[in-house]
Amino acid sequence: MTDSNSGTRATRRSVLGLLAGGAAAGATAAAARGQDAGAGVTTDTVACAEPLFSVNYTPSEREQIVQGIDAWISRAEQLRAVEKPNALAPAQVFDPRPSGAALRSQENRISGVSRDPGPLPADPVDIAYAPAWRLAAWMDAGAITSLELTDLYLDRIARHGAALECFVTVTADRARAEARARDAERRAGRVRGPLHGVPYALKDIIDVEGLPATWGASVYRDRVADETAAVARRLADAGAVMLGKSTSGAIAYGDIWFDGVTRNPFNPEEGSSGSSAGSASATAAGLCAFAIGTETLGSLVSPSHRCGTTALRPTFGRVPRTGAMALCWSLDKIGPLVRSAPDAALVLAAINGGHPGDPSSLDHGFEADFARDLSGMRVGYNPAWFEEAAEPDRAALEAARSLGVELVEFDVDELPYASLLTQLEAEAAAAFERLTLEDLDDQLRWQIPQAWPNTWRRARFASAVDLVNIDRLRRQVMTMMGERMDGLDAVIGPNFAGDMLIITNFTGHPQLAFRSGFVDQPTRTIFGQAADESGTAFSVPHATSLWAPLFEEGTILALGAAIEARLGVADVRPPQFS
16 A cells, blocks of 8 residues: 555545544544544544535634544543443434324224134145134134144245245244143133234244344344343234244345345245345245234335235334334334234234333224225325326225225325435444444345445434434424324325335334235346346236324224225235245
8 A cells, every 4th residue: 555545544534533423433443443533633624524414614614623523532432332232212202193183092992803714724725825813713613723723834834934035933842832822721711812823923123032033134143032022922912823033134124134035925036125024925925824024114015015915014102112123213113914904903903002111102092993884984195196006006096996985185295205214324323333333234244335234334424413303304294294194094005106105104104005916027126126137027916005194003904904805816825835
């Protein structure tokens, strides 16, 4: 290296040190290299940094900034020395309820779910693909036991799990023991609820004491949980039987995990997309009755869109995250991936409610009536969203119309919604700061510019002032959505149309993504582009979404179930796994 190159490298470090975290974030890394972090920050450093923040200071202003930089760096170093476990939530807690909003109180009640499952099929595959409510009814009738169901799914996991790369840990002995216990309880007349004895898969970022909990990442592949998450405890209390841990994209992003890429059962040449990848793949392929996933920004909706499951992203705070990996404290949500809308209601009822371990969790009743009269329901839609939408989206809209709902034109304000993403990136970078500062992020398999390692490094350059103003924009968006939703029972549209995925994740509104049909698509990358130039197309599922006012999941579940019935495509199975 020449002296000039060394000088350039030192200047670059100084710029990084100034930018990240308000002129301090690079200080610890610099100190680790034996540098005096403050000494490297000059007025020229400040001038170099200004374009990244679109500011312009005078020479005298730069002099004043440099004079105070040592104390700023020292504060950052002291902060970084404080141990901050992943479970430590920020003091500021996001609450999706607008000030003064009147939310309808609800009793905890589900009605209108059929109790007539019909005769038990002779073909085990037909049983494997049955919805959870039907499995429960067959067990109630004595047609099948929980142990028989559990063995059926464990056999399918053994035969198909490797091809789909959808399970990271299979707990066969534990599952059989749980199933035997549930069967004994049923024989004794004790049935815990509609999920009693129903086998399911749990996303691997949700802990169960004593079991591996890898968070999908090579850095944590040897991690073993020392507690059981509130959601897992509630499902156990409801009588559900855990088959194992489904794969998660590393640190809850994408479908690439430390030992593979989770596959779409309808086209195993492509990944299953968002980080609830294993949960969606396993459910779509009939390897479990239902699964639990999480969403920060699309990780329930996106894999359901690709794999053809039904996903319910509940209102923010409705389901506690105690014992689950935190990625973004103000956005993370836990919800079910199922094969029918009524199943989502049964699962949500089991996991609903606040918990002292999650300061963002809320207590709110949950009602769903699948026998309700849908005629006259006011459903928002945006005609522009459907002009270039896929045929299944238009079919879903027409199915809603045929149910007698009143379609009302709906729109959102023009605002810089993409700016909100910086809040997600900054919170995620804070949650996994150690990986960045200790260069452990280099161990993650996915290293493209859009992946976490680069995103976290870039987040060090976020302005604290901008983050505060992003939060203020978020408040503005919450107010806007409250006004737009007023008087509506639901909104229907393509999953990713009109910034609704970003908007409703940041406002906390619930979303139901359901299979609306099939489209011919080439093998795709995680972001939806063609992965090769072969031109070969595959018939793959397509999903459409319903959104509801806060805590009104019951409305979109009832409407979604009726639309699913009209469309008649929910029971189509992936040919390779039938």
